Amino acid sequence: MKSEVERLKIGSVIAASIWRLVKVNPAVWAIVALVVIFSALVPDKFLSTSNLVAILKNFAVTSMLAVGPTFVILLGSIDVSYMGIWMFGGALVWLLYPYLGLASIAIYPIFGLLVGLFNGVVHVKAKVPSFILTIAVTAVLAFLTTYVRNISGVLTLIVPAYNFLRESPIPYIPSPFLLALPVIVLALFIMFFTKLGTYFCAIGSNEEGAKLAGINVEKYKILAFTLSGLLTGLGSIAIFVHLGCQTRVDFDPSELVRGLAAIVLGGTPLAGGMGGPHRTLLGALVYVLIFNGLFLLPGVDPNHLKLYVGTLLLGAVIAASRALKGALIA
Amino acid sequence: MAQAWLSREWLQRNINTIIPIMGFIALVIALRMANPYFLTSWDSVITLVYGMSWFLIAACGLTLVILMGSFDFSVPSVLKLSAMIFAVLYPSMGFSSIIVAIVVGLIFGFINGILLARFNIPSFMATLATSMVAEGLAQVISGGYTRMITDPAFRAVSTTMILGLPSIFYWAIVVWVICIFMTFMTPFGRMIYAVGSNIVGARLAGVNVKMVRTLVFMICSLLASIAGILYASQIQGAHMQVGVLDMIPLFASVVVGGTALTGGVGGVHRTLLGVLIIRWLDSGLSMLAIDLNVRMIIFGAIAITMAILTIDRRRIRIMK
Numbered sequence: 001m002k003s004e005v006e007r008l009k010i011g012s013v014i015a016a017s018i019w020r021l022v023k024v025n026p027a028v029w030a031i032v033a034l035v036v037i038f039s040a041l042v043p044d045k046f047l048s049t050s051n052l053v054a055i056l057k058n059f060a061v062t063s064m065l066a067v068g069p070t071f072v073i074l075l076g077s078i079d080v081s082y083m084g085i086w087m088f089g090g091a092l093v094w095l096l097y098p099y100l101g102l103a104s105i106a107i108y109p110i111f112g113l114l115v116g117l118f119n120g121v122v123h124v125k126a127k128v129p130s131f132i133l134t135i136a137v138t139a140v141l142a143f144l145t146t147y148v149r150n151i152s153g154v155l156t157l158i159v160p161a162y163n164f165l166r167e168s169p170i171p172y173i174p175s176p177f178l179l180a181l182p183v184i185v186l187a188l189f190i191m192f193f194t195k196l197g198t199y200f201c202a203i204g205s206n207e208e209g210a211k212l213a214g215i216n217v218e219k220y221k222i223l224a225f226t227l228s229g230l231l232t233g234l235g236s237i238a239i240f241v242h243l244g245c246q247t248r249v250d251f252d253p254s255e256l257v258r259g260l261a262a263i264v265l266g267g268t269p270l271a272g273g274m275g276g277p278h279r280t281l282l283g284a285l286v287y288v289l290i291f292n293g294l295f296l297l298p299g300v301d302p303n304h305l306k307l308y309v310g311t312l313l314l315g316a317v318i319a320a321s322r323a324l325k326g327a328l329i330a
Numbered sequence: 331m332a333q334a335w336l337s338r339e340w341l342q343r344n345i346n347t348i349i350p351i352m353g354f355i356a357l358v359i360a361l362r363m364a365n366p367y368f369l370t371s372w373d374s375v376i377t378l379v380y381g382m383s384w385f386l387i388a389a390c391g392l393t394l395v396i397l398m399g400s401f402d403f404s405v406p407s408v409l410k411l412s413a414m415i416f417a418v419l420y421p422s423m424g425f426s427s428i429i430v431a432i433v434v435g436l437i438f439g440f441i442n443g444i445l446l447a448r449f450n451i452p453s454f455m456a457t458l459a460t461s462m463v464a465e466g467l468a469q470v471i472s473g474g475y476t477r478m479i480t481d482p483a484f485r486a487v488s489t490t491m492i493l494g495l496p497s498i499f500y501w502a503i504v505v506w507v508i509c510i511f512m513t514f515m516t517p518f519g520r521m522i523y524a525v526g527s528n529i530v531g532a533r534l535a536g537v538n539v540k541m542v543r544t545l546v547f548m549i550c551s552l553l554a555s556i557a558g559i560l561y562a563s564q565i566q567g568a569h570m571q572v573g574v575l576d577m578i579p580l581f582a583s584v585v586v587g588g589t590a591l592t593g594g595v596g597g598v599h600r601t602l603l604g605v606l607i608i609r610w611l612d613s614g615l616s617m618l619a620i621d622l623n624v625r626m627i628i629f630g631a632i633a634i635t636m637a638i639l640t641i642d643r644r645r646i647r648i649m650k
Binding site: 078122126127128129131132133135136137139140143144146147150151251253254257260264270303304305306307308309310311313314317318321 | 401445449450451452454455456458459460461462463464465466467469470474575578581591592621623624626627630631633634637638641
């Protein structure tokens, strides 16, 4: 009978959290509004099956860039190394494939874990501002990827042997989305069913207080960075498959903004202390819907992507800034 | 302050002066050994001056922002946008298009400053967003093409030879000296240091923190605009290649000079040495036919190492 009670309890927890999700997250209303607007403006294009599949794919990619770093943003720090992990991890898969075969995809999470650990240790022990540190790490890894491409004399770092991953067993559900699901579940599990989520929020809202309450702040900070790297590494597999079993070989800042924009749009404040991966998922959906619908409209030039991305991020940070009142910001 | 010369404390206190000077000397020796023609002819000196002058102007602005404890990502993007606006408008408007380019730069600086001071948004996030907007605008107004300016009168702004050196060198030195004067001789300069070293203390001492922050971001973008216009003059036009990626050498040259990322430590006077080190290293490495990507990796590694070495850890309790 115990299991019955537990099941009921879990069910009510889930129902209550879904209700809270809708109540406190403006992103839900934004999603509804976007769907209504684009369905009204371009119904035949926006609601077509191929477009909905494309939305699912892009949602998987955007959320995989943003879910990991959310844990670091909960601390009030920031982690933009996801771009470097994604790019150079793919180059490592390409480099190691001749030796390891299909197992070489496992290098993605391992590499992500190591980069996250490095970020965490340097940020905590050497006290380097996390944004500067992780953006330098991303830049170094991105240039390393381009360098690997240049010296190997190929156009793309493509590994065709993984093409079987692109076939989805379920019709209309793209395989990048299926690959992203376990990472999403893992992130939500860590946030809601372990003490880590609570500890990260505690450190983010008041670090001194968390220290006084007996939390080993340094340990949990390093853990947050490591977790961010690991989740990004796992999630990068979905992006790798989405791009046709290859990685990006040139650095594009608008891809970097994608992850940050999803987090900010979701409503996790940059000062830390509240929010979490569930909000980031909503933010990723908002981001994907905006750009999916925008480029369906007539007269929108895809060459001006950077302008739209920049304006969106600007609007998002301004809209989210009411959570930052009174914080001491550099 | 009377510490024994070369003692442990003395080294710790002066590490952000010792490293740039030693690094510079080591770099010159290494470049001479790698390339026997380095700095032997006056032409090579002029080439180096062309490479670093516009860079120094932009780096001075970034130094002011870092001194204040903030960060400005949008410097290369504003530089590119100003150069591009100037190059697009010059055929129809002549030299008065300088005003448009500079006003656009000032507007971007004002937005950056307001986002930080009024809306309390972390400066790197705000400037990352505005840099994307600036990049996008440059793309929109240029259509993605390189715009050439063939008017010799405009080229003369930066390439007239005075005492054997091109005039862009004197522009850069004038900007550098004005910045040094501003930071050390005026109350406003001391306010920048005050905000950078202790923002709460500065506010309690009556410094108008919001105004100082906004003004410094405006100065930074103004200098980026000036650098962009002079760069356009030097290369006879504007192109889309300058951009966010130039942030790495720019940032590296500021921290290599010895300005700490946490703010309040360092100064604009140090940035000259940082720019010399980074630009000479850049040209030395490219003479050795080293790939651009590897050069960027080296600059990134140098920047992070110097940032770790120069941060004053006694002062900070919580690092975000």
